[in-house]
Amino acid sequence: MLEIRQLAAGYPGGGRVLDGLDLSVPEGAFVAVLGRNGMGKTTLMRAICGLLRASEGTIGLGGEDITGLASYARAQRGIGYVPQGREIFGDFTVAENLTIGRIAKPGLSPAVPRHLLELFPILAERSRQRAGSLSGGQQQQLAIARALAGEPRLLLLDEPAEGIQPSIVQEIAQKLREIVDTTGLTVLMAEQNLAMVDGWADSLAFVDHGAIAESGVAAAGIRQDQSRLSKYLSI
Numbered sequence: 001m002l003e004i005r006q007l008a009a010g011y012p013g014g015g016r017v018l019d020g021l022d023l024s025v026p027e028g029a030f031v032a033v034l035g036r037n038g039m040g041k042t043t044l045m046r047a048i049c050g051l052l053r054a055s056e057g058t059i060g061l062g063g064e065d066i067t068g069l070a071s072y073a074r075a076q077r078g079i080g081y082v083p084q085g086r087e088i089f090g091d092f093t094v095a096e097n098l099t100i101g102r103i104a105k106p107g108l109s110p111a112v113p114r115h116l117l118e119l120f121p122i123l124a125e126r127s128r129q130r131a132g133s134l135s136g137g138q139q140q141q142l143a144i145a146r147a148l149a150g151e152p153r154l155l156l157l158d159e160p161a162e163g164i165q166p167s168i169v170q171e172i173a174q175k176l177r178e179i180v181d182t183t184g185l186t187v188l189m190a191e192q193n194l195a196m197v198d199g200w201a202d203s204l205a206f207v208d209h210g211a212i213a214e215s216g217v218a219a220a221g222i223r224q225d226q227s228r229l230s231k232y233l234s235i
């Protein structure tokens, strides 16, 4: 589904952050990219969804080269993005946030699909509430549901466990697993929280100084893999 080859990207004046990054994510897989602060996880997510241009390398989506496409064109081709820090619209209601996720993608009816609200019952319950008044975990669920409302083929999530209590981390991980298993959605998640991936993701890739140092590592049991944890996460 996603094929990244020799990707380089960075910020004006900041030099290269990603350099020679290779990663492939098969269709219907749930893959997590793990790495310490500042190693390039967010930069990678932004480069995939087109908020940041690649200076070298290629990004393929479902067999199509999307490297030169603008972010809206990538969204149209099925990339959904849940940014770090969630970035929901706090002054809008829960229902309005979900509608925004729908209408952001041309060709979709504005009505939010019922199955999304069944998947996240808390959002159905709070639909008329201001999104900014939700708890952190509820806001994260809203950010995920908003991205899913655009019916993506590939969902990118940037540290969804950040600032969220452990029980909700488990709930969110379980829901993502369920969506992948039932719909064939492909998920690429950046994380540092092992509880979000161990037992939930299919495989892990480790990012170190802007490149993938290791990929295809089984996610199950990663919490006991002391050598990789100290090497890539300083745990």
Ligand SMILES: Nc1ncnc2c1ncn2[C@@H]1O[C@H](COP(=O)(O)OP(=O)(O)OP(=O)(O)O)[C@@H](O)[C@H]1O
Binding pocket: 011, 012, 014, 017, 035, 036, 037, 038, 039, 040, 041, 042, 043, 044, 084
């Ligand atoms: N807007 C920016 N301008 C310049 N440099 C940036 C910018 N954003 C990030 N960087 C730098 O790029 C590098 C990678 O940052 P990035 O945000 O991708 O890391 P990360 O792995 O997502 O970290 P974290 O786990 O803290 O979210 C860091 O050295 C960071 O300082």
Ligand SMILES: [Mg+2]
Binding pocket: 041, 042, 043, 084, 158, 159
């Ligand atoms: Mg980040």
